[in-house]
Structures are given as C-alpha cells and as structure tokens.
Amino acid sequence: xxxxxxxxxxxxxxxxxxxxxxxxxxxxxxxxxxxxxxxxxxxxxxxxxxxxxxxxxxxxxxxxxxxxxxxxxxxxxxxxxxxxxxxxxxxxxxxxxxxxxxxxxxxxxxxxxxxxxxxxxxxxxxxxxxxxxxxxxxxxxxxxxxxxxxxxxxxxxxxxxxxxxxxxxxxxxxxxxxxxxxxxxxxxxxxxxxxxxxxxxxxxxxxxxxxxxxxxxxxxxxxxxxxxxxxxxxxxxxxxxxxxxxxxxxxxxxxxxxxxxxxxxxxxxxxxxxxxxxxxxxxxxxxxxxxxxxxxxxxxxxxxxxxxxxxx
Numbered sequence: 001x002x003x004x005x006x007x008x009x010x011x012x013x014x015x016x017x018x019x020x021x022x023x024x025x026x027x028x029x030x031x032x033x034x035x036x037x038x039x040x041x042x043x044x045x046x047x048x049x050x051x052x053x054x055x056x057x058x059x060x061x062x063x064x065x066x067x068x069x070x071x072x073x074x075x076x077x078x079x080x081x082x083x084x085x086x087x088x089x090x091x092x093x094x095x096x097x098x099x100x101x102x103x104x105x106x107x108x109x110x111x112x113x114x115x116x117x118x119x120x121x122x123x124x125x126x127x128x129x130x131x132x133x134x135x136x137x138x139x140x141x142x143x144x145x146x147x148x149x150x151x152x153x154x155x156x157x158x159x160x161x162x163x164x165x166x167x168x169x170x171x172x173x174x175x176x177x178x179x180x181x182x183x184x185x186x187x188x189x190x191x192x193x194x195x196x197x198x199x200x201x202x203x204x205x206x207x208x209x210x211x212x213x214x215x216x217x218x219x220x221x222x223x224x225x226x227x228x229x230x231x232x233x234x235x236x237x238x239x240x241x242x243x244x245x246x247x248x249x250x251x252x253x254x255x256x257x258x259x260x261x262x263x264x265x266x267x268x269x270x271x272x273x274x275x276x277x278x279x280x281x282x283x284x285x286x287x288x289x290x291x292x293x294x295x296x297x298x299x300x301x302x303x304x305x306x307x308x309x310x311x312x
Contacts, residue, residue, distance in 0.1 A: 036123025038065025063098030067123035111266035114273035124306035144169030154180035281305025
C-alpha cells in the first residue's frame with residue numbers, strides 16, 4: 001500500500017510517499033481501505049514537533065480522521081463485517097496512521113458511516129464533530145437558552161461547534177470574516193461578528209460559554225464578555241496557568257479540552273447526520289501526492305470547513 005510518512009518532526013520536516021505492507025490487525029481491530037482522510041490543524045502542529053508528536057512513532061504517518069470500507073475484521077469484532085462503510089477518529093491522541101491506503105482501527109473508534117454523507121464529508125467529520133460534541137455536551141454541559149460565543153465559526157471545528165450548540169438550543173454568536181457571514185447564519189449563528197472590522201468584546205456581552213478555537217489574546221479578551229460562573233473552553237493548547245487563575249478570580253472556569261476517539265459518541269451523532277441536522281462543509285480535497293500543498297493551505301487558515309485527502 002501507499003503511505004505518507006514523515007521521518008522527523010520540525011518546521012522543515014518533509015513528507016514522502018512510501019510503499020509498505022498492509023497493517024497487521026489485532027483481534028479487536030478492523031482493516032479499513034481508506035477512501036478519504038480528513039486533515040486537521042493538529043496534523044500540522046504534530047508535523048512541526050508540537051501537537052501530539054510525543055505520542056507518535058517515527059517515521060510517523062499522521063492523520064486521524066477516516067472514512068472507508070472494511071476489508072478485514074479481527075476475530076474479536078462482532079459489530080462490523082467486511083464491506084461495511086465506516087468512519088471514525090482513529091487512536092487519538094496517539095498514532096493514527098490514517099494518511100495511508102489501508103488503516104488498522106480499533107473497533108471502538110469507528111461507527112457506521114452516516115447515510116446521506118459523501119465519502120469526503122464522512123472522512124472530514126469525526127475529529128471536529130466529536131470535539132464539538134465532547135466539548136459542549138460532556139465538558140460544558142450547555143443547556144437551552146444559554147449564550148455561546150464561537151470563535152472562528154466558519155472553520156473546520158468552528159462550524160461543528162456552531163451546529164452542535166444550536167441543536168442543543170443555545171443562542172449562538174460567531175466570529176468570522178464578512179465573506180462567511182451568510183454561511184455562518186445558514187448553519188445556526190444567531191449573530192455573526194466580523195473580527196476584521198470589529199472588536200468582538202465591543203459587540204457582545206453576557207456570554208455563558210466561549211468556544212476558543214484561536215487562543216492568544218483572544219482568550220483574555222473573551223473573559224471580558226463573560227458572565228460569572230461561565231466556562232471558556234480552549235482547543236489550542238495555548239491556555240496558560242495565568243489565564244486560568246485570572247478566570248477563577250472572575251468566577252469563570254477556563255479549561256483546555258482535547259478530543260478522544262469514541263465510536264459510542266460517533267453513534268450518538270449518527271442520527272443528526274442522517275437527519276441532515278448537521279452538515280459537513282468541505283472546502284477542498286487533495287490527492288495524496290499533494291500533501292505538501294494540502295498542509296500549506298491549512299497553514300494559511302481562514303478555510304471554510306474542512307480539507308481532506310482522497311485515496312480512492
């Protein structure tokens with residue numbers, strides 16, 4: 001099979017396409033023939049030596065999002081069979097190895113592919129929608145009527161956060177450039193603030209929950225618009241102890257959240273995908289040979305929705 005590898009981590013690290021034997025599968029695993037592998041900011045951070053690089057073995061094959069067809073099942077797998085269409089977030093955080101034509105995945109990290117989604121959509125959905133679900137439902141436990149501010153509302157994670165928050169019944173305010181305002185409103189934003197022309201702290205207040213996909217000074221500025229006893233969830237690993245303590249002094253909880261692979265949570269999301277409550281926006285799909293161009297586009301930011309690699 002063809003596999004995309006990186007031999008070292010760092011800003012100057014380069015990818016190469018290699019030939020390898022198909023992965024060995026354990027009793028509780030399945031072998032998936034990859035159709036589409038989603039690409040996420042964590043991939044780029046890990047390649048650069050940050051992210052979850054310390055959990056990956058060199059030469060590393062990155063990628064955790066996948067949609068594909070099961071080619072083989074381990075002897076301990078009862079819920080899936082050969083030929084099933086599945087999607088999942090494989091072994092996150094850890095060695096995902098989804099930038100490959102074939103991927104071994106634990107049975108508890110995948111779910112049946114939602115009817116109505118394309119391969120591109122299904123392969124792009126798991127990480128961002130699992131993150132949104134685990135952040136809003138499990139971590140924040142938001143309720144109907146509360147006010148949620150989503151930074152980067154048109155991005156891959158942002159557009160998932162908006163939709164999950166809105167489905168729960170929150171009042172959703174998003175930040176996005178003007179060209180993405182109509183899109184943000186179409187997926188559930190009640191208000192959209194143009195961060196290129198306005199300071200969001202001048203445009204909103206009384207926020208119960210902030211979904212911080214940006215970090216940096218946005219984190220501190222976000223605390224200014226929040227109600228006491230609210231929660232700020234940061235997804236960038238930039239949250240500092242100083243910011244946590246400042247939030248505590250304001251009776252606000254600030255926490256960093258990292259997604260974990262969960263087939264059970266994906267199954268919770270199946271209904272919403274199949275009922276067309278959630279849409280997966282995919283900006284562009286690249287062939288494996290264009291992995292460098294793919295990650296370069298990702299590094300520029302400001303993408304609408306997701307970017308992915310198509311293997312077959």
